Amino acid sequence: MAGAYLPIILLLAIAVCFGLGSLVFSSLIGQKKLSAVKLQPYECGCEPVGSAQERFSIKFYLIAMLFILFDIECVFLYPWAVLFKRLGVFGIMEMGAFMLILFVGYIYIWKKGALEWE
């Protein structure tokens, strides 16, 4: 039981150690010559303009909504993939019907231009 989760625990441990280690080591052995420009928030090399806490466009929200819906579609694929061989042709047909209905939705958002960033 516990042995099966050892890889995940190791992965999480390495992830945490990498994140913490990068911060701790760079603060311990890095040089600290601070200046006003260096302490600015990093913005991909551009000059930062205004506050970060402004209102964002509703377009982000639409993308997030569509992401959740297709994420849930993917969740149903996991148990289907596990049982793929046992379900046989019937399994392909029922998942095909499921995907077809969602493909209609995909065509809809494509035609309505919801994926375009105007």
Added chain:
Amino acid sequence: METLFFLIVAAIAVICSLMVVTNKNPINSALSLIMTFFCLATLYVMLEAPFMAAIQVIVYAGAIMVLIVFVIMLLNIKSEAGRRTSHALFMGISVGLLLLVQTWYLLVKSSLSSVRGTVDSAMISKVGHTELIGKSLFTDFLLPFEITSILLLVAIVGAVVLSKKKL
């Protein structure tokens, strides 16, 4: 060993949930909520439900949290952060107490009786949790599964209709 592990995870879950409520900055609350979701996923693993744990991380800690963070970005948090509503503490405590009394009443006064299901620990370790869910989802509950796709389709259309300015 397992009890100790459970206590540690449960303590982290409770502390992170408290941080969700007490943090002034909504983004910090959202980050604490992610940690709470991961603790819940760990509890699902301990309940021998690894598929639920994976969904908890994929759907909740992944997708739903993106949506929550975008909602925080959509609202103008600069004007909202730091402002306190006047009766929040009183209302929160009274609703919490009411729920506690309700739960206590249900547990003490009523007789919770039900038929025991066929799935137990031995069956899960023999067949596998994801296989069990998949088998019932794709054979016994085939119609609800297909209806889910229509529900998702309605949600897709709804999202586009609500947030698109000109269709």
